[in-house]
Each structure stands twice: as structure tokens, then as C-alpha cells.
Amino acid sequence: MFDGSFFTSKVGHAALVSVVAMIAFTVFAQIQQDVAGADTMLSATASVALA
Numbered sequence: 001m002f003d004g005s006f007f008t009s010k011v012g013h014a015a016l017v018s019v020v021a022m023i024a025f026t027v028f029a030q031i032q033q034d035v036a037g038a039d040t041m042l043s044a045t046a047s048v049a050l051a
Helices: 004-008 010-036 038-050
Strands: none
Touching (some): 004 010
8 A cells, every 4th residue: 555655755754653653642541541540540531521
């Protein structure tokens, strides 16, 4: 679907940066969820739903 010239273009670089940022955010969010614990996350979800 994509060839080498796509990834060397500015749009290709932006696409790669975007994918890397999404992966980094997902990993960061997962780490924060593991650190916070299930009880904290459930209470945070309930307060957001009530707001």
C-alpha cells in the first residue's frame, strides 16, 4: 500500500510520528491505569458518569 517514497515525504513522516504518538499514549495510559489500581479507576469513571 505504501512504498518507500511515501515514508520519505513530509506526509509520511507525519503519519509515522502520529502512529508513534498513539502507541506511546496507549502505553502511558495503561501504565497509569496499572499504577492507580482498579478501585481508583472505578471511582473516577463513576464521578465522570455522574457529572
